[in-house]
Each structure stands twice: as structure tokens, then as C-alpha cells.
Amino acid sequence: MTTLLSPEIDTVGELTDRCDRCGAAAKLEVTLTSxxxxxxxxxxxxRMHxxxxxxxxxxxxEEGFVWAGK
Structure with a gap:
């Protein structure tokens, strides 16, 4: 049986990065397990939650953003 762990989720005031898919302002940043x-x-x-x-x-x-994965 495989057990999936939930990622640690932090809320931050503002993100300055751009989306790696489309270049829009980032609302979420992810550190990959790999x-x-x-x-x-x-x-x-x-869309990819x-x-x-x-x-x-x-x-x-980012504070104020509601992520579907939360």
C-alpha cells in the first residue's frame, strides 16, 4: 500500500515569480519532491491542483488566492 503525504502549505504576502506555463503573475509556488x-x-x-x-x-x-488543492 502506498501512502501519499500532503505537501506543506504556507501562505505568503506576495509572490514575485511568473507562471512557468504562461508567464502570468504567479499565485502559487511549488517545491518538488524530486x-x-x-x-x-x-x-x-x-487547473493542475x-x-x-x-x-x-x-x-x-499568495495571500488572498484560493487554491483548489487546499
Whole structure:
């Protein structure tokens, strides 16, 4: 049986990165369990919430943004 752990989720005041998918302002940053970081705009963060939760060790969400993966 495989047990999935939920990523650590922190709320931060403001993110300055751009979405790695489309270049829009990032609302969510992810530290991957395999190493490295990714940033997502609100649209892509919510669209890909299940995939993000599976591969993330840590998630930083911009204050005021409601992430579907929370």
C-alpha cells in the first residue's frame, strides 16, 4: 500500500515569480519532491491542483488566492 503525504502549505504576502506555463503573475509556488521549484498563475494552479499536490513537498500560496488543492 502506498501512502501519499500532503505537501506543506504556507501562505505568503506576495509572490514575485511568473507562471512557468504562461508567464502570468504567479499565485502559487511549488517545491518538488524530486528537487526544483515551479510557479503557477491562479488558472494553472487550480487547473493542475491534483498533479501539483502529488509532486510537491512544499506549496507557497499568495495571500488572498484560493487554491483548489487546499
Amino acid at each position: 528537487g526544483g521549484d515551479l510557479a503557477f498563475c491562479g488558472h494553472h494552479a487550480n 491534483a498533479e501539483i499536490a502529488r509532486v510537491a513537498s512544499k506549496v507557497r500560496v
